[in-house]
Amino acid sequence: MMVVLDAFEAQKVVSLKTSPADLVTETDQGVENLLISAIKEKYPTHKFIGEESVAAGASPVLTDSPTWIIDPIDGTTNFVHRFPFVAISIAFAVNKQTEFGIVYSCMEDKLYRAQRGKGAFCNDIPLRTSGLEDITKALVVTEIGTERDDLSLSTLTSNIYRLLKIPIHGPRSGSIRAVGTAAVDMCLVASAGADAYYHVGMHCWDIAASALIVSEAGGVVHDISGGKFALMSRRVIAASSRTVARGIAQHIHLHSMADPWQDAMDLAVAVAREAGAVIRDALQNDMMIMCKSSSVDLVTKTDQKVEELIISSIKQKFPTHSFIGEESVAAGHLCALTDNPTWIIDPVDGTTNFVHRFPFVAVSIGFAVKKELVFGVVYSSVEDKMYTGRKGKGAFCNGQPLQVSDQTDIKQSLVVSEFGSNRDPEVVDKILTTMQKILCIPVHGVRSIGTAATNMCLVASGSAEAYYEIGVHCWDIAAASVIVMEAGGVLMDVEGGPLDLMSRRVVAANNSTIAEQIVKEIKVFPAERDDTSCGDTH
Structure with missing residues (x-):
């Protein structure tokens, strides 16, 4: 907490992550390192999902293992501009269920906390939602998000327009708020400062702690569609009552607001990292080497194993998608790029390097829709460099923006x-x-x-x-x-x-x-x- 307060008034070194509006500072990284190292001292076998760790290439996978879900500075843009809503969010999950959550609103000096089955509190005072049932009297909070493409912005504004037309709390009272931090937004619902919060595009670390706080304060947490909430889905409605939650869901157009391929890209990064681990393990062992089109066109069991791993993982989530894989094509499968969503996979790019243990071997996963490439993930396995690119949203290596050379000679x-x-x-x-x-x-x-x-x-x-x-x-x-x-x-x-x-x-x-x-x-x-x-x- 003191690290954030000390840095609040200081000059900050600001970097970009996924977009010009998705900021990160040295303080974000420093606070996350501080939190994780402190927890690891006492719980060395526990898992972690941290915002800045994921930005640097770690896989955001929630397993049954005890897992800490951390947002070191929720509201980084606020922090950069000294806008006084900045929070630290820490949740703890076991068997994929959040057991307790803590949100500290640093500038307000408010410590929100909840433990499953034991209620929610702010500075040790019990919290209760407003209990409001009438959506026309609701105060709603949401966020602008970091997406700046035309589709996201037009859907954002049209959804706000539909809510204002209900009308919620009268057309002249100004009934939608956005304070710039999802964790605080949801704590406002828990403390009856607002009646509902909705968003598509936030991450598990933004809301893991505050979702439990809302539930323990008597509120409801749903998926944006009105169905069951899933922490890793990046979609949430938190509300004072089921009636208000349903009312919000009925007026949100999910199909255009949600990024249709972000889940696919997140999966590609996670699977590429898993494949890279298989490659690194195989580099330590003897290899069975075969030839394809010539005596220098090599393939190993690892190429085939990694491709099977990638395709089977993707098929579980996207069973109707098509695939072009190097080893599948070598086995006689058709190499055809159609309008169908298609994954283009090289499981081990640099097989000859791999065979000779020359340290440049990559996992390459491209994704195309209607014959146009949408995103690409290249994981240089030995170097542990995760390169990513998304059409219209920039390119990154381990979370750092990439820029080509400016040389013209x-x-x-x-x-x-x-x-x-x-x-x-x-x-x-x-x-x-x-x-x-x-x-x-x-x-x-x-x-x-x-x-x-x-x-x-x-x-x-x-x-x-x-x-x-x-x-x-x-x-x-x-x-x-x-x-x-x-x-x-x-x-x-x-x-x-x-x-x-x-x-x-x-x-x-x-x-x-x-x-x-x-x-x-x-x-x-x-x-x-x-x-x-x-x-x-x-």
Whole structure:
């Protein structure tokens, strides 16, 4: 608490997470580290879900194990602007059920707490909701959220408009509030300072503690649809009564307000991290190595095991979705990108690296809808770097925003490429000729680390200016393509046209100036399209 109060008036170093409105400060990170380290001293075997840990790449998985769910500063934007509603939220769950919750509103010096079955309190005074049954007399709190795309904003405003038209507490009294912290919003419901709170898009750490506080104060906590509340769903209504909760649910248009693919992206990150752990374990053991299209096109049991893990995990949640997986295509499955939501998966990008324990191996998961890429996740398993990109929402590595290099001089550039697995002498000659021409521009250097996905992420992170290759597959580059674009880069075909994901040809660069100069040097050779072949992978 004192850490937050001391930092409140100080100058702050502010960074971005998922969007320009999603802020984080050194104090958020410091407070979370302080809380987790203090708890670990006494409970070393317990699990943690912390906002900043998840932003840095930790998986937000709630298991049956004793788990602490922590928001170190709920209301970071308030904190940055010294707006006086900032809270620390700590919940404790066992067997996926919250047993107690604590919300400390720092500037107000109000300590809200609740234990399951034992009531709710604020500064040791018992809490009760208003008990209001008439929605037309309700004061409602909600939040603007961090989403700034047109769909989210238009749905937000239309939902507020529908509630005001009920009307709630009269049209002139100003009956909707937004104080900038979900935990305090819900504690206001628990203490009868408001009659309802609703939101889509908050996280489990925002509301785990306060949801129990509302329930123990006599209120109700529902899903935004009116159904049973699920802590990990990112959707909630907390209200003084079931009648008010139902009234709110009836006037909220969920289908447009909810982000339809955020759950899918969260799952992709969690599954990629799980797959990475399998890869790291396998690196310590002997490997069974097989060949696919040539003696240098390798596959291991780990490739197949990881792909099965990823696809089975996704199918449990999205059974109607389609899949393009490297090992599935190698086994004869059709490589077809349709309008259906489609996951494009390379379970082990850099299999030859993996076989030789060369430390660049990635899990690549891209997701497309109506043939357009929506998000990409690339997990560099040995480095423990989680790269993510979401169309229109930026690119990140372990929660830190990515930005391509601002270099425009090709002679000051570092270029990455690969030699591929095609050993036809004419093809090899063209690969080497291209590399020689680029080296003689001259550029600072050419690098080859053995994984297309990681190469492209190096461009996205500003470590290299360009990547090019002929012979890659859609699963090699789908996820990283989103990451490059969202980091401010460009993608094109090796002959200068727009990128065709199934063409097996790509140039990724920090800007079009660099990309066009790379294109001029490439000696093109034929590569059979992914969507016209089934078994030739490399």
